[in-house]
Amino acid sequence: MTAYSLGKLLYEGKAKRVHATDQPDLVAVEYKDDATAFNALKKAQLAGKGRLNCQISALLFEALAQAGIPTHYLGLGQGNHAGNWMLARPVRVIPVEVVIRNVAAGSLCKQLPVEPGTPLDPPLLDLYYKDDAYGDPLLTDARLQRLGLVTPDQRRQLEQQARAVNGVLVSLFDSVDLRLVDFKIELGLAADQQMVVADEISPDTCRLWDGAAGDSQDRILDKDRFRQDLGGVVEAYGEVLKRLQGVCPEPRVYG
Numbered sequence: 272m273t274a275y276s277l278g279k280l281l282y283e284g285k286a287k288r289v290h291a292t293d294q295p296d297l298v299a300v301e302y303k304d305d306a307t308a309f310n311a312l313k314k315a316q317l318a319g320k321g322r323l324n325c326q327i328s329a330l331l332f333e334a335l336a337q338a339g340i341p342t343h344y345l346g347l348g349q350g351n352h353a354g355n356w357m358l359a360r361p362v363r364v365i366p367v368e369v370v371i372r373n374v375a376a377g378s379l380c381k382q383l384p385v386e387p388g389t390p391l392d393p394p395l396l397d398l399y400y401k402d403d404a405y406g407d408p409l410l411t412d413a414r415l416q417r418l419g420l421v422t423p424d425q426r427r428q429l430e431q432q433a434r435a436v437n438g439v440l441v442s443l444f445d446s447v448d449l450r451l452v453d454f455k456i457e458l459g460l461a462a463d464q465q466m467v468v469a470d471e472i473s474p475d476t477c478r479l480w481d482g483a484a485g486d487s488q489d490r491i492l493d494k495d496r497f498r499q500d501l502g503g504v505v506e507a508y509g510e511v512l513k514r515l516q517g518v519c520p521e522p523r524v525y526g
């Protein structure tokens with residue numbers, strides 16, 4: 272039994288499905304086991320990944336809420352929705368991927384002469400246009416303005432919120448000996464126009480390095496294991512979940 276019934280499928284992405292419910296102010300988010308990389312050129316099914324990302328996201332959303340950062344998250348599913356479902360406020364997602372980088376890795380090192388592993392202080396904030404057909408290109412302020420994706424005020428708020436999220440997550444991960452190298456978040460506007468953190472925050476959207484594992488590839492506990500065919504993807508995500516369970520508030524169950 273759930274405190275809501277499912278409505279139509281509103282959106283299906285690469286890693287999640289968002290369903291309407293019988294309540295206008297509630298959507299149900301189902302995390303899938305599908306793994307994709309390189310704009311979906313590489314695909315696989317990883318049993319258990321959906322549940323792990325759902326549980327990790329719930330813990331991180333709880334930690335953000337505790338720090339006063341608003342998110343779309345309302346609680347985990349229960350009954351036949353236990354495990355890989357969470358309930359959320361419906362939001363209009365701003366089609367801008369906000370990436371914060373604390374350490375150089377990934378596309379940054381392919382595009383600029385920056386050595387992987389270089390600490391970035393202050394953290395670098397990059398905005399990308401969220402559109403697979405265009406390959407999620409890097410945005411400049413002028414391009415952002417040209418597309419009219421956000422007002423100047425929302426642009427400031429977006430950056431402020433992303434930096435606040437980074438502050439919370441860096442110290443949280445640090446407390447469990449994980450280094451938050453970089454991550455992507457999406458922000459959305461709720462019905463009352465409040466800007467909230469939406470989508471997910473998980474090893475699919477963060478780079479996380481185990482502080483105890485030296486410089487070897489064993490330290491990688493995120494989607495780079497899938498991108499680089501390192502194996503042990505689900506085990507790595509499981510390790511992240513285990514560590515976070517000790518330091519985040521227990522996720523609330525919806526309903």
Ligand code: UDP
Nearest residue numbers: 370376377378379453454455475476477478
């Ligand atoms: N990221 C993401 N979705 C995207 C692009 C990037 O979640 O569509 C995350 C990625 O997992 C990493 C961070 O954002 O933690 C920075 O990614 P980068 O720009 O280095 O891109 P990559 O080369 O990893 O695709």
